[in-house]
Amino acid sequence: MQMPEDQLRAGHIPADLYRHIPAGTDVRKVVIVQEAPRSYKGPIVLSLVIIAGSVAVLLVIAFVVQVIAGAAVAVLSATGGLSYTINRSKHQ
Numbered sequence: 001m002q003m004p005e006d007q008l009r010a011g012h013i014p015a016d017l018y019r020h021i022p023a024g025t026d027v028r029k030v031v032i033v034q035e036a037p038r039s040y041k042g043p044i045v046l047s048l049v050i051i052a053g054s055v056a057v058l059l060v061i062a063f064v065v066q067v068i069a070g071a072a073v074a075v076l077s078a079t080g081g082l083s084y085t086i087n088r089s090k091h092q
Contacts, residue, residue: 017032
């Protein structure tokens, strides 16, 4: 029995807890309640949701910037302020 949990499972009361029991108490009827171990599921899920949300926001921002740039090029092309040409070379 190396760990305090092993002692508690075996029914032994550790010395530091034994000192807190009032005198005259029947030790066989003492119940020791342990705190449940910490669950890491909530923080992990929260961090994954934050990462996924950040990626989604960045994708939306990239898409909006692309649409705005395309609209700006179209407006400038229509007003004569900007022109561009796409050259396709023919290789046979």
